[in-house]
Amino acid sequence: MGKVLIIGAGGVGNVVVKKCAALPEVFTDIMLASRTLSKVEKIAQEVGGDRVKTAKVDADNVDELVKLINSYKPDLVINVALPYQDLPIMDACLETGVHYLDTANYEPKEEAKFEYKWQWAYQDRFKQKGLMALLGCGFDPGATQAFTAHAAKHHFDEIHYLDIIDCNAGSHGKAFATNFNPEINIREITQNGKYWENGQWVEIPPMSIHKPIDYPNIGPKESYLLFHEELESLVKNFPTIKRARFWMTFGQEYITHLQVLQNVGMTSIQPIKFQGMDIVPLEFLKAVLPEPGELGENYTGQTSIGCQIKGIKDGKDKTYYIWNNCKHEDAYKEVGAQGVSYTTGVPAMIGAMLMLKGEWMKPGVYNVEEMNPDPFMDAMNKYGLPWHEKEGIELPHEYPA
Numbered sequence: 001m002g003k004v005l006i007i008g009a010g011g012v013g014n015v016v017v018k019k020c021a022a023l024p025e026v027f028t029d030i031m032l033a034s035r036t037l038s039k040v041e042k043i044a045q046e047v048g049g050d051r052v053k054t055a056k057v058d059a060d061n062v063d064e065l066v067k068l069i070n071s072y073k074p075d076l077v078i079n080v081a082l083p084y085q086d087l088p089i090m091d092a093c094l095e096t097g098v099h100y101l102d103t104a105n106y107e108p109k110e111e112a113k114f115e116y117k118w119q120w121a122y123q124d125r126f127k128q129k130g131l132m133a134l135l136g137c138g139f140d141p142g143a144t145q146a147f148t149a150h151a152a153k154h155h156f157d158e159i160h161y162l163d164i165i166d167c168n169a170g171s172h173g174k175a176f177a178t179n180f181n182p183e184i185n186i187r188e189i190t191q192n193g194k195y196w197e198n199g200q201w202v203e204i205p206p207m208s209i210h211k212p213i214d215y216p217n218i219g220p221k222e223s224y225l226l227f228h229e230e231l232e233s234l235v236k237n238f239p240t241i242k243r244a245r246f247w248m249t250f251g252q253e254y255i256t257h258l259q260v261l262q263n264v265g266m267t268s269i270q271p272i273k274f275q276g277m278d279i280v281p282l283e284f285l286k287a288v289l290p291e292p293g294e295l296g297e298n299y300t301g302q303t304s305i306g307c308q309i310k311g312i313k314d315g316k317d318k319t320y321y322i323w324n325n326c327k328h329e330d331a332y333k334e335v336g337a338q339g340v341s342y343t344t345g346v347p348a349m350i351g352a353m354l355m356l357k358g359e360w361m362k363p364g365v366y367n368v369e370e371m372n373p374d375p376f377m378d379a380m381n382k383y384g385l386p387w388h389e390k391e392g393i394e395l396p397h398e399y400p401a
Protein backbone atom coordinates (compact mmCIF):
# COMPACT_ATOMS: atom_id res chain seq x y z
CA MET A 1 0.00 0.00 0.00
CA GLY A 2 2.74 2.50 0.82
CA LYS A 3 6.41 3.24 1.07
CA VAL A 4 7.73 4.97 4.21
CA LEU A 5 10.96 6.70 5.10
CA ILE A 6 11.51 6.70 8.87
CA ILE A 7 14.07 9.26 10.11
CA GLY A 8 15.70 8.76 13.54
CA ALA A 9 17.14 5.49 14.86
CA GLY A 10 16.66 6.10 18.60
CA GLY A 11 14.32 4.53 21.15
CA VAL A 12 11.15 5.56 19.30
CA GLY A 13 12.56 4.88 15.80
CA ASN A 14 13.30 1.27 16.81
CA VAL A 15 9.64 0.74 17.77
CA VAL A 16 8.18 2.47 14.70
CA VAL A 17 10.35 0.40 12.34
CA LYS A 18 9.46 -2.91 14.01
CA LYS A 19 5.73 -2.16 14.22
CA CYS A 20 5.65 -1.05 10.55
CA ALA A 21 7.70 -4.07 9.48
CA ALA A 22 5.10 -6.35 11.07
CA LEU A 23 2.41 -4.96 8.71
CA PRO A 24 3.67 -5.67 5.20
CA GLU A 25 0.20 -5.24 3.69
CA VAL A 26 0.26 -1.55 4.75
CA PHE A 27 3.97 -0.71 4.83
CA THR A 28 5.15 -2.45 1.68
CA ASP A 29 8.60 -0.81 1.71
CA ILE A 30 10.51 0.69 4.63
CA MET A 31 13.69 2.73 4.80
CA LEU A 32 15.30 3.82 8.08
CA ALA A 33 17.71 6.76 7.90
CA SER A 34 19.52 8.53 10.72
CA ARG A 35 22.71 10.33 11.65
CA THR A 36 24.58 7.26 12.96
CA LEU A 37 24.59 4.44 10.43
CA SER A 38 25.54 1.73 12.98
CA LYS A 39 22.29 2.34 14.91
CA VAL A 40 20.25 2.17 11.69
CA GLU A 41 21.92 -1.08 10.68
CA LYS A 42 21.43 -2.67 14.11
CA ILE A 43 17.66 -2.08 13.96
CA ALA A 44 17.46 -3.31 10.34
CA GLN A 45 19.37 -6.48 11.27
CA GLU A 46 17.05 -7.13 14.20
CA VAL A 47 14.08 -6.98 11.82
CA GLY A 48 15.90 -9.36 9.49
CA GLY A 49 15.82 -10.22 5.80
CA ASP A 50 16.06 -7.18 3.61
CA ARG A 51 12.75 -5.79 4.90
CA VAL A 52 14.31 -2.49 6.02
CA LYS A 53 16.57 -0.45 3.72
CA THR A 54 19.10 1.78 5.46
CA ALA A 55 20.68 5.17 4.84
CA LYS A 56 22.67 7.84 6.62
CA VAL A 57 21.25 11.35 6.64
CA ASP A 58 21.80 14.62 8.44
CA ALA A 59 18.21 15.73 8.90
CA ASP A 60 19.26 19.31 9.65
CA ASN A 61 20.33 19.55 6.01
CA VAL A 62 17.41 20.08 3.60
CA ASP A 63 19.49 19.35 0.47
CA GLU A 64 20.62 15.99 1.86
CA LEU A 65 17.05 15.14 2.79
CA VAL A 66 15.75 16.11 -0.65
CA LYS A 67 18.36 13.90 -2.34
CA LEU A 68 17.49 10.94 -0.13
CA ILE A 69 13.73 11.38 -0.60
CA ASN A 70 14.10 11.78 -4.38
CA SER A 71 16.17 8.62 -4.62
CA TYR A 72 13.90 6.47 -2.40
CA LYS A 73 10.55 8.09 -3.40
CA PRO A 74 8.50 7.34 -0.25
CA ASP A 75 4.81 8.21 0.08
CA LEU A 76 5.30 9.38 3.66
CA VAL A 77 8.15 10.49 5.93
CA ILE A 78 7.85 9.55 9.61
CA ASN A 79 10.06 11.92 11.61
CA VAL A 80 11.20 10.38 14.90
CA ALA A 81 14.49 12.26 15.06
CA LEU A 82 14.45 15.32 17.34
CA PRO A 83 12.11 18.35 17.38
CA TYR A 84 14.93 20.51 15.95
CA GLN A 85 14.63 18.58 12.67
CA ASP A 86 10.86 19.13 12.20
CA LEU A 87 11.15 22.19 9.96
CA PRO A 88 13.98 20.97 7.69
CA ILE A 89 12.11 17.68 7.18
CA MET A 90 8.83 19.51 6.47
CA ASP A 91 10.70 21.73 3.97
CA ALA A 92 12.13 18.65 2.25
CA CYS A 93 8.68 17.01 2.12
CA LEU A 94 7.22 20.13 0.47
CA GLU A 95 10.02 20.22 -2.07
CA THR A 96 9.66 16.55 -2.98
CA GLY A 97 5.85 16.21 -2.68
CA VAL A 98 5.72 13.71 0.21
CA HIS A 99 3.38 13.49 3.24
CA TYR A 100 4.80 14.07 6.76
CA LEU A 101 4.22 12.81 10.33
CA ASP A 102 6.07 13.55 13.59
CA THR A 103 5.73 12.96 17.34
CA ALA A 104 7.02 16.20 18.89
CA ASN A 105 6.63 19.85 17.96
CA TYR A 106 9.40 22.05 16.69
CA GLU A 107 11.60 23.95 19.08
CA PRO A 108 14.59 26.09 18.17
CA LYS A 109 17.87 24.72 19.49
CA GLU A 110 18.96 28.01 21.03
CA GLU A 111 15.72 28.58 23.00
CA ALA A 112 13.86 25.98 25.10
CA LYS A 113 10.41 26.98 23.88
CA PHE A 114 8.02 24.66 22.13
CA GLU A 115 5.03 26.08 20.34
CA TYR A 116 3.01 25.03 17.30
CA LYS A 117 3.27 28.44 15.60
CA TRP A 118 6.28 27.41 13.50
CA GLN A 119 4.64 24.27 12.13
CA TRP A 120 1.12 25.70 11.84
CA ALA A 121 2.68 28.35 9.57
CA TYR A 122 3.13 25.56 6.95
CA GLN A 123 -0.66 25.10 6.63
CA ASP A 124 -1.14 26.92 3.31
CA ARG A 125 1.97 25.45 1.68
CA PHE A 126 0.96 21.87 2.51
CA LYS A 127 -2.63 22.54 1.35
CA GLN A 128 -1.52 24.08 -1.94
CA LYS A 129 0.67 21.06 -2.67
CA GLY A 130 -2.08 18.59 -1.74
CA LEU A 131 0.10 17.21 1.06
CA MET A 132 -0.71 16.32 4.66
CA ALA A 133 1.41 16.90 7.76
CA LEU A 134 0.22 15.17 10.93
CA LEU A 135 1.82 16.73 14.01
CA GLY A 136 2.55 15.09 17.35
CA CYS A 137 1.30 11.56 16.74
CA GLY A 138 3.00 9.81 19.69
CA PHE A 139 1.28 9.17 23.04
CA ASP A 140 1.43 12.60 24.61
CA PRO A 141 1.11 14.43 22.31
CA GLY A 142 -0.87 12.03 20.16
CA ALA A 143 -3.01 9.39 21.83
CA THR A 144 -4.05 11.90 24.53
CA GLN A 145 -5.62 14.05 21.79
CA ALA A 146 -7.36 11.04 20.25
CA PHE A 147 -8.65 10.23 23.78
CA THR A 148 -10.01 13.79 24.09
CA ALA A 149 -11.55 13.69 20.60
CA HIS A 150 -13.13 10.29 21.42
CA ALA A 151 -14.57 11.74 24.66
CA ALA A 152 -15.90 14.79 22.82
CA LYS A 153 -17.48 12.64 20.10
CA HIS A 154 -18.99 9.85 22.21
CA HIS A 155 -19.33 11.08 25.80
CA PHE A 156 -19.80 14.86 26.05
CA ASP A 157 -21.72 17.74 24.53
CA GLU A 158 -19.11 20.11 25.97
CA ILE A 159 -15.75 19.45 27.61
CA HIS A 160 -15.02 21.98 30.36
CA TYR A 161 -12.08 20.63 32.37
CA LEU A 162 -9.27 18.48 31.04
CA ASP A 163 -6.40 17.00 33.05
CA ILE A 164 -3.90 14.87 31.16
CA ILE A 165 -2.14 12.64 33.66
CA ASP A 166 1.08 10.82 32.80
CA CYS A 167 2.72 8.36 35.16
CA ASN A 168 5.81 6.28 34.63
CA ALA A 169 5.96 3.92 37.59
CA GLY A 170 8.78 1.93 36.05
CA SER A 171 12.28 1.30 37.30
CA HIS A 172 15.26 1.00 34.94
CA GLY A 173 17.82 0.41 37.66
CA LYS A 174 20.03 3.40 36.69
CA ALA A 175 20.77 6.21 39.14
CA PHE A 176 19.59 8.81 36.62
CA ALA A 177 18.28 8.44 33.07
CA THR A 178 15.53 9.96 30.95
CA ASN A 179 12.96 7.89 29.08
CA PHE A 180 13.18 9.91 25.90
CA ASN A 181 15.95 12.03 24.47
CA PRO A 182 17.67 13.51 27.57
CA GLU A 183 18.27 16.91 26.02
CA ILE A 184 14.62 17.37 24.97
CA ASN A 185 13.33 15.88 28.24
CA ILE A 186 15.39 18.16 30.49
CA ARG A 187 14.60 21.25 28.41
CA GLU A 188 10.88 20.43 28.84
CA ILE A 189 11.00 19.95 32.59
CA THR A 190 13.24 22.85 33.54
CA GLN A 191 11.17 25.52 31.80
CA ASN A 192 8.24 27.30 33.44
CA GLY A 193 5.03 25.30 33.83
CA LYS A 194 1.91 26.63 32.13
CA TYR A 195 -1.78 25.76 32.02
CA TRP A 196 -4.92 27.13 30.39
CA GLU A 197 -7.57 28.75 32.55
CA ASN A 198 -10.55 30.91 31.59
CA GLY A 199 -9.23 31.94 28.19
CA GLN A 200 -5.60 32.53 29.09
CA TRP A 201 -2.31 30.84 29.93
CA VAL A 202 -1.22 30.87 33.56
CA GLU A 203 2.55 30.56 33.99
CA ILE A 204 4.16 29.04 37.10
CA PRO A 205 7.77 28.40 38.19
CA PRO A 206 9.08 24.96 37.13
CA MET A 207 7.64 22.03 39.15
CA SER A 208 6.02 24.42 41.66
CA ILE A 209 2.54 22.81 41.63
CA HIS A 210 2.28 19.13 42.50
CA LYS A 211 0.00 16.65 44.22
CA PRO A 212 -0.50 12.89 44.47
CA ILE A 213 -2.73 11.39 41.78
CA ASP A 214 -4.02 7.82 41.95
CA TYR A 215 -3.14 5.81 38.81
CA PRO A 216 -4.87 2.52 37.88
CA ASN A 217 -2.91 -0.61 38.93
CA ILE A 218 -0.19 1.67 40.32
CA GLY A 219 -1.61 3.77 43.17
CA PRO A 220 -0.92 7.37 44.22
CA LYS A 221 2.16 9.06 42.75
CA GLU A 222 3.33 12.64 43.19
CA SER A 223 2.48 14.41 39.92
CA TYR A 224 3.88 17.75 38.73
CA LEU A 225 2.13 20.34 36.60
CA LEU A 226 4.10 20.98 33.38
CA PHE A 227 3.38 22.70 30.11
CA HIS A 228 2.90 20.14 27.37
CA GLU A 229 2.43 20.91 23.70
CA GLU A 230 -0.93 19.21 23.14
CA LEU A 231 -2.57 21.69 25.54
CA GLU A 232 -2.00 24.42 22.95
CA SER A 233 -3.85 22.64 20.14
CA LEU A 234 -6.54 21.12 22.37
CA VAL A 235 -7.74 24.46 23.77
CA LYS A 236 -7.80 25.82 20.20
CA ASN A 237 -9.74 22.87 18.79
CA PHE A 238 -12.10 22.47 21.79
CA PRO A 239 -12.93 26.08 22.69
CA THR A 240 -15.43 25.03 25.40
CA ILE A 241 -12.47 23.98 27.59
CA LYS A 242 -12.26 26.27 30.63
CA ARG A 243 -9.17 24.70 32.11
CA ALA A 244 -6.57 22.32 30.67
CA ARG A 245 -3.57 21.02 32.57
CA PHE A 246 -0.87 18.39 32.16
CA TRP A 247 0.60 16.37 35.04
CA MET A 248 3.61 14.08 35.04
CA THR A 249 5.09 11.92 37.81
CA PHE A 250 8.74 12.11 38.86
CA GLY A 251 10.44 10.07 41.56
CA GLN A 252 12.31 11.85 44.34
CA GLU A 253 15.63 10.44 43.14
CA TYR A 254 15.10 11.88 39.66
CA ILE A 255 14.22 15.30 41.07
CA THR A 256 17.23 15.34 43.39
CA HIS A 257 19.60 14.51 40.52
CA LEU A 258 17.97 17.14 38.31
CA GLN A 259 18.26 19.80 41.02
CA VAL A 260 21.95 19.07 41.51
CA LEU A 261 22.60 19.14 37.75
CA GLN A 262 20.73 22.44 37.50
CA ASN A 263 22.57 23.93 40.49
CA VAL A 264 25.95 23.17 38.95
CA GLY A 265 24.94 24.54 35.54
CA MET A 266 24.84 21.23 33.65
CA THR A 267 21.33 21.78 32.27
CA SER A 268 22.14 25.14 30.67
CA ILE A 269 21.75 25.54 26.89
CA GLN A 270 24.04 28.59 26.80
CA PRO A 271 27.41 27.62 25.24
CA ILE A 272 30.50 27.89 27.44
CA LYS A 273 34.16 27.91 26.45
CA PHE A 274 35.98 24.68 27.32
CA GLN A 275 39.57 24.16 26.22
CA GLY A 276 39.09 26.66 23.41
CA MET A 277 35.83 25.06 22.19
CA ASP A 278 32.22 26.21 22.57
CA ILE A 279 30.24 23.47 24.30
CA VAL A 280 26.63 23.42 25.47
CA PRO A 281 26.49 21.89 28.99
CA LEU A 282 23.15 20.12 28.33
CA GLU A 283 24.46 18.57 25.09
CA PHE A 284 27.51 17.31 26.98
CA LEU A 285 25.27 15.92 29.73
CA LYS A 286 23.22 14.08 27.09
CA ALA A 287 26.41 12.46 25.83
CA VAL A 288 27.19 10.91 29.24
CA LEU A 289 23.64 9.79 30.14
CA PRO A 290 22.18 6.42 29.06
CA GLU A 291 20.32 6.51 25.73
CA PRO A 292 16.53 5.92 25.91
CA GLY A 293 16.87 3.02 23.47
CA GLU A 294 19.20 1.20 25.85
CA LEU A 295 17.02 1.27 28.97
CA GLY A 296 14.64 -1.54 28.06
CA GLU A 297 16.41 -4.70 29.13
CA ASN A 298 15.94 -4.56 32.90
CA TYR A 299 13.04 -2.12 33.02
CA THR A 300 10.21 -3.24 35.30
CA GLY A 301 6.87 -1.65 36.16
CA GLN A 302 4.44 0.21 33.94
CA THR A 303 3.27 3.51 32.53
CA SER A 304 -0.25 4.88 32.84
CA ILE A 305 -1.31 7.82 30.70
CA GLY A 306 -4.80 9.18 30.33
CA CYS A 307 -7.28 12.04 30.32
CA GLN A 308 -9.57 13.00 33.17
CA ILE A 309 -12.44 15.11 31.92
CA LYS A 310 -15.38 16.98 33.35
CA GLY A 311 -18.10 18.48 31.19
CA ILE A 312 -21.74 18.41 30.20
CA LYS A 313 -23.82 15.65 28.60
CA ASP A 314 -27.56 16.11 28.01
CA GLY A 315 -27.59 19.14 30.29
CA LYS A 316 -25.99 17.27 33.22
CA ASP A 317 -22.49 17.38 34.73
CA LYS A 318 -20.42 14.34 33.85
CA THR A 319 -16.96 13.03 34.79
CA TYR A 320 -14.95 10.64 32.65
CA TYR A 321 -11.53 8.98 32.65
CA ILE A 322 -9.80 7.24 29.73
CA TRP A 323 -6.34 5.68 29.98
CA ASN A 324 -3.82 3.11 28.83
CA ASN A 325 -1.35 1.20 31.01
CA CYS A 326 1.74 -0.27 29.36
CA LYS A 327 4.23 -2.67 30.98
CA HIS A 328 7.90 -2.05 30.22
CA GLU A 329 8.64 -5.79 30.22
CA ASP A 330 5.95 -6.48 27.60
CA ALA A 331 7.35 -3.74 25.34
CA TYR A 332 10.84 -5.18 25.70
CA LYS A 333 9.65 -8.71 24.94
CA GLU A 334 7.85 -7.56 21.80
CA VAL A 335 10.26 -5.07 20.22
CA GLY A 336 13.27 -4.71 22.55
CA ALA A 337 12.19 -1.28 23.83
CA GLN A 338 11.13 0.33 27.10
CA GLY A 339 7.52 1.42 27.58
CA VAL A 340 7.97 5.13 26.84
CA SER A 341 9.49 4.45 23.43
CA TYR A 342 6.76 1.85 22.83
CA THR A 343 3.84 4.09 23.77
CA THR A 344 5.23 6.73 21.39
CA GLY A 345 6.16 4.47 18.49
CA VAL A 346 2.88 2.54 18.28
CA PRO A 347 0.67 5.66 17.80
CA ALA A 348 3.16 6.94 15.19
CA MET A 349 2.80 3.67 13.27
CA ILE A 350 -1.01 3.88 13.61
CA GLY A 351 -1.14 7.49 12.37
CA ALA A 352 1.06 6.54 9.40
CA MET A 353 -1.14 3.53 8.64
CA LEU A 354 -4.32 5.63 8.68
CA MET A 355 -2.71 8.22 6.39
CA LEU A 356 -1.56 5.57 3.90
CA LYS A 357 -4.98 3.88 3.95
CA GLY A 358 -6.59 7.25 3.20
CA GLU A 359 -8.68 7.18 6.40
CA TRP A 360 -6.73 10.14 7.78
CA MET A 361 -5.74 11.92 4.62
CA LYS A 362 -6.49 15.55 3.87
CA PRO A 363 -4.18 18.27 2.59
CA GLY A 364 -2.92 20.65 5.27
CA VAL A 365 -1.22 20.59 8.69
CA TYR A 366 -3.21 18.87 11.44
CA ASN A 367 -3.08 17.86 15.08
CA VAL A 368 -4.38 14.45 16.06
CA GLU A 369 -7.66 15.66 17.63
CA GLU A 370 -8.72 17.13 14.27
CA MET A 371 -8.97 13.63 12.79
CA ASN A 372 -11.76 11.06 13.31
CA PRO A 373 -10.70 9.28 16.53
CA ASP A 374 -12.62 6.02 15.83
CA PRO A 375 -10.14 4.16 13.57
CA PHE A 376 -7.22 5.30 15.74
CA MET A 377 -8.90 4.07 18.93
CA ASP A 378 -9.66 0.69 17.31
CA ALA A 379 -6.06 0.39 16.16
CA MET A 380 -4.73 1.19 19.66
CA ASN A 381 -6.62 -1.86 20.96
CA LYS A 382 -5.37 -4.01 18.09
CA TYR A 383 -1.69 -3.04 18.01
CA GLY A 384 -0.59 -3.12 21.64
CA LEU A 385 -2.05 -0.13 23.51
CA PRO A 386 -5.48 -1.21 24.81
CA TRP A 387 -7.39 1.56 26.56
CA HIS A 388 -10.02 1.65 29.28
CA GLU A 389 -12.69 4.15 30.21
CA LYS A 390 -14.86 4.91 33.22
CA GLU A 391 -17.73 7.32 33.67
CA GLY A 392 -19.14 9.05 36.71
CA ILE A 393 -16.08 8.65 38.87
CA GLU A 394 -14.74 11.04 41.46
CA LEU A 395 -11.81 12.96 39.99
CA PRO A 396 -9.05 14.32 42.24
CA HIS A 397 -9.20 17.85 40.86
CA GLU A 398 -10.94 20.93 42.21
CA TYR A 399 -13.93 22.23 40.17
CA PRO A 400 -14.67 24.87 39.13
CA ALA A 401 -11.20 26.33 38.70
Ligand code: NDP
Nearest residue numbers: 008009010011012035036059081104138139140141180181
Ligand atom coordinates in the same frame (compact mmCIF):
# COMPACT_ATOMS: atom_id res chain seq x y z
P1 NDP B 1 16.60 9.31 20.87
O1 NDP B 1 17.58 10.32 21.33
O2 NDP B 1 16.66 7.92 21.38
O3 NDP B 1 16.60 9.21 19.26
C1 NDP B 1 16.71 10.33 18.42
C2 NDP B 1 17.31 9.84 17.12
O4 NDP B 1 17.34 10.93 16.18
C3 NDP B 1 18.76 9.36 17.28
O5 NDP B 1 18.95 8.16 16.59
C4 NDP B 1 19.56 10.49 16.66
O6 NDP B 1 20.77 10.14 16.04
C5 NDP B 1 18.61 10.96 15.57
N1 NDP B 1 18.99 12.30 15.16
C6 NDP B 1 19.23 13.38 15.94
N2 NDP B 1 19.61 14.42 15.20
C7 NDP B 1 19.61 13.98 13.91
C8 NDP B 1 19.93 14.60 12.69
N3 NDP B 1 20.32 15.88 12.61
N4 NDP B 1 19.85 13.86 11.56
C9 NDP B 1 19.46 12.56 11.60
N5 NDP B 1 19.14 11.93 12.75
C10 NDP B 1 19.23 12.63 13.89
O7 NDP B 1 15.17 9.94 21.18
P2 NDP B 1 13.74 9.19 21.27
O8 NDP B 1 13.71 8.09 20.26
O9 NDP B 1 13.42 8.94 22.67
O10 NDP B 1 12.77 10.37 20.76
C11 NDP B 1 12.53 10.59 19.38
C12 NDP B 1 11.49 11.69 19.23
O11 NDP B 1 10.27 11.26 19.81
C13 NDP B 1 11.86 13.01 19.91
O12 NDP B 1 11.48 14.07 19.08
C14 NDP B 1 11.03 13.00 21.16
O13 NDP B 1 10.75 14.30 21.63
C15 NDP B 1 9.77 12.31 20.65
N6 NDP B 1 8.96 11.71 21.72
C16 NDP B 1 7.60 11.91 21.69
C17 NDP B 1 6.80 11.38 22.67
C18 NDP B 1 5.32 11.49 22.57
O14 NDP B 1 4.62 10.82 23.34
N7 NDP B 1 4.75 12.24 21.66
C19 NDP B 1 7.36 10.66 23.83
C20 NDP B 1 8.79 10.38 23.70
C21 NDP B 1 9.54 10.93 22.69
P3 NDP B 1 22.06 9.66 16.90
O15 NDP B 1 21.76 8.22 17.11
O16 NDP B 1 23.18 9.92 16.00
O17 NDP B 1 22.06 10.48 18.16
